[in-house]
Ligand code: GDP
Ligand code: FE
């Protein structure tokens with residue numbers, strides 16, 4: 441795949457080497473699978489395939505950074521201080537996008553937003569955002585109960601796939617007594633009533 445249209449001269453092989461060195465083998469391969477599924481969804485639904493692919497590849501780029509690095513980035517980039525009350529699950533997308541800007545010089549807001557929104561969604565999700573959000577959930581190695589229904593929902597429409605995933609995620613968080621980031625609720629309320 442070639443991401444020159446997003447950043448001229450972009451070297452995907454160099455990025456892969458860097459990701460391989462800073463991510464566990466499982467996470468690295470997950471990112472490659474999400475890139476591929478995200479591109480497939482984008483092609484199926486007439487979304488920008490390269491933006492969906494690059495955002496899919498990078499979505500978990502910062503996932504294995506230490507908490508201190510995220511906390512420092514929240515402060516240096518002047519992000520909402522409420523973020524400090526959450527953890528890696530929320531940070532690696534929202535704060536990870538800032539780390540990606542700093543380290544990789546990728547400034548395409550469509551790509552960055554899809555990374556920011558890949559865990560908690562948004563009421564304003566674009567086609568690129570939806571492809572990455574769903575691809576992360578249904579990539580071939582995902583095997584939780586309900587993943588086949590999630591794949592069917594994604595094949596019905598992007599909106600159906602997003603709504604299914606938000607409902608499933610909130611159910612799972614509640615079952616495990618986890619705190620829910622307010623944006624996750626806002627996303628759920630919006631997409632569960634949106635229809636196909
Ligand atoms: P991954 O990075 O490929 O593992 O997948 P995600 O980025 O989609 O999710 C990361 C983690 O954040 C998962 O454990 C989710 O269950 C969790 N998560 C998603 N939404 C919320 C939320 O609103 N609150 C909290 N505390 N965790 C969440
Ligand atoms: Fe993630």
Ligand code: FE
Nearest residue numbers: 558559576577
């Ligand atoms: Fe996700």
Ligand code: FE
Nearest residue numbers: 470499500576
């Ligand atoms: Fe992921």
